Amino acid sequence: MDATKYEDFRSPARILLGPGPSMVPPRVLRAMAVPMIGHLDPAFLRVMDDVQELLRFVFQTENELTIPVSGTGSAGMEAALSNFIEPGDQVLIAVNGYFSERMVEMAGRYGAQIDRIDRPWGEVFEVEEIRAALKKKKYKFIALVHGATSTGALRTDVAAITEAAHEQGALVILDTVASLGGVPVEVDAWDVDVAFSGTQKGLSCPPGLAPLTVGERARDALRKRKTPVGNWYFDLMMVDKYWGETRTYHHTAPVSLNFALREGLRIIAEEGLEARFARHQEIAEMLWQGLEEMDLVLLMEPKYRLATLTTVQLPSTIDDLNVRTRLREEYNIEIAGGFGPLAGKIWRIGLMGFSCRRENVLRLLSALKEIISSG
């Protein structure tokens, strides 16, 4: 092994305007890099307490079982689904994008009997459609996405959906990966039973943890399981004992990422949620206006637009990959293309957390203008 072939890694320090990871504030990077301590050290247990309190704050909940799952956003999804599925359980999934499709695939692996309602990617379900679907069967839960990373669609009526679900005795599992920390997520006010997210979008922390919160109704469902959860790593009854009072060892928490998350959440607490959401909305509107002034058409109509992730339709005159490559290589800016049915048809532009700044919108718009006009 010739160790000299590996040089110091030098980050290109991109302006990250894709769907995540978002840029990480220097304070968070510094907090992550303090000396390691043990995962059962009293000093780390205090960090865990702070992280839980601060996560409750960003989720706007009093839920005791509020933790960062030790994996990325997809791990949060897997934890959220697998803990509430026993083989043969009837579940309903509302599918209108990449990640709701993923929920179907995950839930199937745990033996759920899945009914799905479908809308084309980028369309938003009416509450009445969901209410009607919920009446067909007695479902254990309905799972749906709050802010869609693949389409930029935002559900604005979560409370109406949870009401419809609870009338039928179904729990509500909500994917807030692309929304938490950037647009309002009110777990208690909306009476959401389970919500999960990732750290690398609206929270502007490094990827690797997945905030998750579980309400009392859902916690009861956990306690009433007749079979063990289909996996071990994400088993919330066990994870809860480590994060809860007994501190029973389950797995080694990613210590440094929890340092980072604590600092990232502290920054959010300092800014305040209302100010933060207002900033995200204002800067996103600035982007929307700038794109429209370039005669570009946004995929989502205004009322369903997710401030943290904007989707733009590509005119046929634009070479998707060429523009994105030039943005990255000549302007050091990352944005993303579309997935699945939207591949080659849209760009996805994220304005999340520390990335969500006026100067970044100006940089992107001027870079796009230069590239397209030189095109």
Place this chain on the structure above:
Amino acid sequence: MDATKYEDFRSPARILLGPGPSMVPPRVLRAMAVPMIGHLDPAFLRVMDDVQELLRFVFQTENELTIPVSGTGSAGMEAALSNFIEPGDQVLIAVNGYFSERMVEMAGRYGAQIDRIDRPWGEVFEVEEIRAALKKKKYKFIALVHGATSTGALRTDVAAITEAAHEQGALVILDTVASLGGVPVEVDAWDVDVAFSGTQKGLSCPPGLAPLTVGERARDALRKRKTPVGNWYFDLMMVDKYWGETRTYHHTAPVSLNFALREGLRIIAEEGLEARFARHQEIAEMLWQGLEEMDLVLLMEPKYRLATLTTVQLPSTIDDLNVRTRLREEYNIEIAGGFGPLAGKIWRIGLMGFSCRRENVLRLLSALKEIISSG
């Protein structure tokens, strides 16, 4: 939310001589804290390539499918087991400690038919026992622990076990969480089919990634599965597409932890494996001698002692918790107590990676002497 109640976190910067996490070299902490980049950025794809190459080096393997699983060591265990179990598969697990017991619990969740052979914690199986057990049935795999975190026992004859397993058509899954990077792990020379580890022990990186390597025999078994893997997050056929040539998105890799891992592995490459193993052995022997000079008795007989983790029997005159608390609070040193049947009966003292230094042994021995004599 009163943000001022959360102060800057100040790490107590412990001398970490427990079973992990071990101390993290400043170079690794710095590497982790460079600005974020996207998980599909060409600059990150090069980091992934380097991490894979360097992991092959520490595992001493040419296995193409060699990756860091995006979770802690337990996630590596779950990935290693779940991918090779279809419901009803016959598997054999050799149980003589906490983590082999955990394997039984995990494997059961995926529907394995488990046969176990048992030895009391801290005892080591003879190859002949394992060979005899393997002959009873046609097993899909045998799973066992190389270096036991709960007992300090080291298997010294892995090659003989893989030979016995392969004669019977069984794969070998090896837990190298406590051994990798500190004592020899020779995946190819020993013909191990699947090995997994964690980053926070012998590799001296922060916890949150789980190195995993899968040989061709085992990869064939993956391809021949008739049912999907029982989870989604750890599904190696999907994860492999992200880490492999197509770079198909699966989940967002923990970018910063991969920066850290690359740097930690680079440090190992610079030191060289032979020198590193010699250092671990030499410093561990220094500890053993020092403990014995204090009339303490080591749990393992010399030939089965794991250099990275020493287990010491506690005389009844010593108050376990009191001594460990004083070590932490007065001397800033972390060591660990025992688990399960060994709770209150042993200490576990780790000398792993950057923690494994002569000065740390001297500090610990002198602190222990002071505490015990003041007792």
